[in-house]
Amino acid sequence: MSVKPSLAPAAQVLASREAQSMLSEVDGLTAVVVATVDGFDVASAMKAGDAARVAAMASSISAISSVVAQEASLGRNKCVTIDTESGFAVVYSVHRSDAELVINVIANGNAILGQVAYRTAQFARTLADA
Amino acid sequence: MNEYKILFTGTMGAGKTTAIGSVSETPPIVTDVVNNDSSHSKARTTVGLDFGQFTLESGDRVRLFGTPGQSRFDFLWKILSKNALGMIILTDNSRPDPLADLRVYLDGFADDLDIMPCAIGIGRLGDHPSPTMDDYIEELARHDRVLPVLEVDVRKRDDVIMLIDTLLAQLEAGMFGE
Numbered sequence: 630m631s632v633k634p635s636l637a638p639a640a641q642v643l644a645s646r647e648a649q650s651m652l653s654e655v656d657g658l659t660a661v662v663v664a665t666v667d668g669f670d671v672a673s674a675m676k677a678g679d680a681a682r683v684a685a686m687a688s689s690i691s692a693i694s695s696v697v698a699q700e701a702s703l704g705r706n707k708c709v710t711i712d713t714e715s716g717f718a719v720v721y722s723v724h725r726s727d728a729e730l731v732i733n734v735i736a737n738g739n740a741i742l743g744q745v746a747y748r749t750a751q752f753a754r755t756l757a758d759a
Numbered sequence: 760m761n762e763y764k765i766l767f768t769g770t771m772g773a774g775k776t777t778a779i780g781s782v783s784e785t786p787p788i789v790t791d792v793v794n795n796d797s798s799h800s801k802a803r804t805t806v807g808l809d810f811g812q813f814t815l816e817s818g819d820r821v822r823l824f825g826t827p828g829q830s831r832f833d834f835l836w837k838i839l840s841k842n843a844l845g846m847i848i849l850t851d852n853s854r855p856d857p858l859a860d861l862r863v864y865l866d867g868f869a870d871d872l873d874i875m876p877c878a879i880g881i882g883r884l885g886d887h888p889s890p891t892m893d894d895y896i897e898e899l900a901r902h903d904r905v906l907p908v909l910e911v912d913v914r915k916r917d918d919v920i921m922l923i924d925t926l927l928a929q930l931e932a933g934m935f936g937e
Contacts, residue, residue, distance in 0.1 A: 634795045635795070666793060666806065667792050667793060667794055667795050668806055668829075668832065682834075685806075685829075685831040685834070688806045689790075689806050689832060689835055692792055692805075692806045693790055693807040693808070696788055696789070696790050729792065
């Protein structure tokens with residue numbers, strides 16, 4: 630299997646850099662993974678876990694949320710948050726002209742949902758425009 | 760009225776989404792996206808699930824669920840196979856090693872195959888005669904499975920219905936205790 634995402638090299642560099650800075654600057658984050666919509670990681674920064682697996686799950690969640698948005702005539706999907714007993718995961722869709730991407734952020738109980746949601750949305754906007 | 764849940768799985772590109780679309784009476788729910796895997800020429804691929812519905816002559820309803828084919832989505836295989844009454848595995852005989860493809864699903868769904876009926880649908884057998892149907896049966900025997908193997912064109916509604924009927928016949932014959 631070989632993967633050829635159509636993502637522009639500059640956007641890939643930006644994705645790697647921003648994933649790394651989010652992970653180091655935001656309290657409680659354990660993983661930031663940028664993936665293609667079909668579940669291949671294109672950039673990641675991890676304290677724990679397997680980027681390939683996170684990427685596959687993020688793409689499924691994003692695809693299911695997209696079909697829910699369509700069926701309910703709610704416009705394009707943006708974000709899914711999975712709140713759990715000991716943290717949360719945020720899956721954010723990035724609609725670019727060359728590649729549809731998904732940002733997946735995993736956070737433990739020390740993270741603040743509002744802060745992570747804000748940073749992730751900002752990351753998505755930067756990546757969409759890069 | 761009974762409600763059945765049937766699962767479609769198998770190789771990427773074998774036609775799971777097409778099969779469900781061929782028989783579904785409601786517009787199928789499809790979660791396909793752009794494919795970046797250059798070892799497959801497909802433009803789009805399922806990464807979530809497919810869903811369709813179908814009514815039998817008896818009035819019983821069949822809900823059809825399709826899985827992604829790639830094993831990196833095996834977490835969904837487990838979710839989608841829950842409470843299924845039967846499973847259809849589709850293969851694509853134009854692929855380099857269709858029997859190796861089949862093994863992925865025989866192993867990935869081994870626990871489910873112990874408790875539910877299954878039928879194997881071989882696609883593109885006409886243009887790609889090897890492996891033969893006998894080769895498939897021998898491969899299944901190596902996994903201690905005896906399962907019906909059918910040649911199908913999943914674009915044809917009748918072929919997909921034949922696969923579903925084959926599953927239901929196994930259930931009616933009481934081969935799997937309810």
